[in-house]
Amino acid sequence: MMIELREVSKTFTLHNQGSAVIGVISNVSFTVAPGECVALTGASGAGKSTLMRMIYGNYLTQSGEIRIGDVDIVQAEPREVIALRREVLGYVSQFLRVVPRVPTLDVVADPLRALGVSGADAHSRAEELLRQLNIPERLWSLSPTTFSGGEQQRVNIARGFAHAYPAMLLDEPTASLDAANREVVLTLIEAAKARGAAIIGIFHDEAARARVCDREIDVSCFTPGLAA
Numbered sequence: 087m088m089i090e091l092r093e094v095s096k097t098f099t100l101h102n103q104g105s106a107v108i109g110v111i112s113n114v115s116f117t118v119a120p121g122e123c124v125a126l127t128g129a130s131g132a133g134k135s136t137l138m139r140m141i142y143g144n145y146l147t148q149s150g151e152i153r154i155g156d157v158d159i160v161q162a163e164p165r166e167v168i169a170l171r172r173e174v175l176g177y178v179s180q181f182l183r184v185v186p187r188v189p190t191l192d193v194v195a196d197p198l199r200a201l202g203v204s205g206a207d208a209h210s211r212a213e214e215l216l217r218q219l220n221i222p223e224r225l226w227s228l229s230p231t232t233f234s235g236g237e238q239q240r241v242n243i244a245r246g247f248a249h250a251y252p253a254m255l256l257d258e259p260t261a262s263l264d265a266a267n268r269e270v271v272l273t274l275i276e277a278a279k280a281r282g283a284a285i286i287g288i289f290h291d292e293a294a295r296a297r298v299c300d301r302e303i304d305v306s307c308f309t310p311g312l313a314a
């Protein structure tokens with residue numbers, strides 16, 4: 087799978103401040119090839135998270151094309167975006183959005199169930215990931231609502247990697263993990279690359295970035311007013 091951005095721009099209109107328009111991203115173009123991991127870099131406020139949300143289709147993009155395979159997320163209908171997110175484009179955010187009362191094992195297996203994988207197969211993949219990420223078995227039947235920050239992050243990573251998405255967005259996947267779990271996550275990213283996933287990530291962890299990313303794109307080059 088290929089991710090391709092062509093002349094992508096975004097402005098925010100501040101409706102509560104006299105409809106002031108602020109440019110955040112101007113004229114970004116790049117491609118991410120199958121098996122490649124690209125890091126978005128740039129100072130705080132440069133627009134890394136904004137660009138990720140545009141690629142995921144959470145934020146409106148004013149102009150340009152964002153192609154994930156053959157779907158342009160800028161023009162896609164909502165049902166196409168939903169199908170793309172289910173099958174093609176994974177997103178590991180920094181925080182787990184917990185649905186109350188759903189056991190951890192189901193939280194992790196859900197993306198596979200949504201794709202029609204049997205309950206048994208989905209659970210065995212979920213178990214494999216929870217074990218790899220060192221979530222104790224006694225927690226699997228509980229909702230992650232009461233888990234520690236690091237445990238929730240690992241459940242979130244397990245969920246994000248349950249399905250072999252051909253394209254992935256990773257927002258600080260190793261933040262606040264201990265060395266052993268950080269290593270597990272880096273190994274999961276390397277495995278996703280090896281099976282041909284195109285990956286875009288934000289990594290404040292420089293060593294992690296150096297290890298898994300093939301290229302860096304400094305988003306501040308595309309920030310109006312910040313460009314050198």
Ligand SMILES: Nc1ncnc2c1ncn2[C@@H]1O[C@H](COP(=O)(O)OP(=O)(O)OP(=O)(O)O)[C@@H](O)[C@H]1O
Nearest residue numbers: 098099110128129130131132133134135136137305
């Ligand atoms: N919903 C929004 N409405 C208005 N402005 C926004 C909105 N979201 C982000 N911005 C602005 O866009 C700019 C880029 O923010 P963004 O969060 O993308 O930066 P970042 O590079 O991810 O920063 P950090 O490394 O601190 O997370 C900032 O100036 C921010 O104030």
